[in-house]
Amino acid sequence: MTNSYDAILVVSFGGPEGPDDVIPFLENVLRGKNVPRERMLEVAEHYQHFGGVSPINEQNRLLIKALEQELEQHGPDLPIYWGNRNWDPLLSDTLEQMKQAGIERALAFFTSAFSSYSGCRQYREDIQRAQEQVGEGAPEVQKMRVFYNHPGFIEAMVERTQEALTQVPEERRDQAHILFTAHSIPLTMASGCQYEAQLKESARLVSERLGSYQWDLVYQSRSGPPQQPWLGPDVCDFITQMGEKNEVQDIVIVPIGFVSDHMEVLFDLDTEAKDVGEKLGINVVRAKTVGVHPRFITMIRELIEERINGAEERPALGDRGASHDVCPVDCCLRTSEARR
Missing domain, CATH: 3.40.50.1400 (Rossmann fold)
Structure with missing residues (x-):
């Protein structure tokens, strides 16, 4: 080459x-x-x-x-x-x-x-x-x-997440729960690549640099037929479960699986996920993607x-x-x- x-x-x-x-x-x-x-x-x-x-x-x-x-x-x-x-x-x-x-x-x-x-x-x-x-x-x-594990990508995502955390009231900030999100794919596709493992590694690398926040990796934007298994849990389902258990007041969604704030970020997160949080009394904040950081x-x-x-x-x-x-x-x- x-x-x-x-x-x-x-x-x-x-x-x-x-x-x-x-x-x-x-x-x-x-x-x-x-x-x-x-x-x-x-x-x-x-x-x-x-x-x-x-x-x-x-x-x-x-x-x-x-x-x-x-x-x-x-x-x-x-x-x-x-x-x-x-x-x-x-x-x-x-x-x-x-x-x-x-x-x-x-x-x-x-x-x-x-x-x-x-x-x-x-x-x-x-x-x-x-x-x-x-x-x-x-x-x-x-x-x-x-x-996914390049220092430049991780450092930019850390800064984007820190910016989002400032939107959580200071007295509750340490208790905020971070949800890293990425586009879901069929399990048959996931089994043929390193997608899930790399996402977990990126989320871990970012979270380590943020401190002691609790975090989870969730997925969004699935489009296949209901009977076809896709990677989960779904971000809206996960927020619903957290709300029903009264586990958290503030969630920071970090769209680590995307590099720009395109439609699936603007609608699936800024509209749908935030609407779910609002109905449950949860403050949902979304971090920016890396964009032109x-x-x-x-x-x-x-x-x-x-x-x-x-x-x-x-x-x-x-x-x-x-x-x-x-x-x-x-x-x-x-x-x-x-x-x-």
Whole structure:
């Protein structure tokens, strides 16, 4: 694997930017998945509460702008391109643009800190499919490692959580309960990757630096049929159980599984989870995602430099060490059955 690159490619999920985009966008997202149409229409209504505009694209623009400034100040001097899985700018269009600009080899940053089919392998499949569409001369693309235990990610999440804790009355702050949340995935998918283990490690690393707060890892945003087992417990169910037991007055939700405050954060947490807490008399506060936190942006630059320089020492907290750069053939399979 060569360490010479002539561009950075930010790879993300994509989102609608107007009411007319919502249904076509969701059809792209759910193509080939066993999700009832009723659930799709329910999610579509979530977007319409926000004018049919997902914040994820604008947040990616801000991320790219911040990273451009970081690279301009510290190097390396590389242009940044951006391609999405499900909506404009689509990866195939971006790779064609890169080809026309003479880009031959790019280093990709996926907007996912954790290893899973949806957050890693599927993006690699998306890139391969886009390369096939572009044809001869399509840029080679290599991915950066996942960063769930990188000091830059953990330090940024600690600061975001500390900021949220200041919203809890000081006299009750030490008794606040922290809920780390992430997108749920089917158990069959979870069994083929390190997603759950990495989430637990990230939550542990953040909580250790916060002090003696009680915490749990919960999940959100499941979309599959009810009979299909997914990772749990669900954040709203967990808050309900805590309220029924009268266990806590204040909950701080930390969306550690997401890097930007997109729709699933704004609706599933800021609307649904907070509504559950309000009905139970629980003060629910939500921490920001890392977004464009300066330490997070610096971390991306450090990952770029690490790969370019072939660094032997790769920062990682905890006992699991730094993740691999090149994914094994059986890494992040869609289902456990795919191993057979």
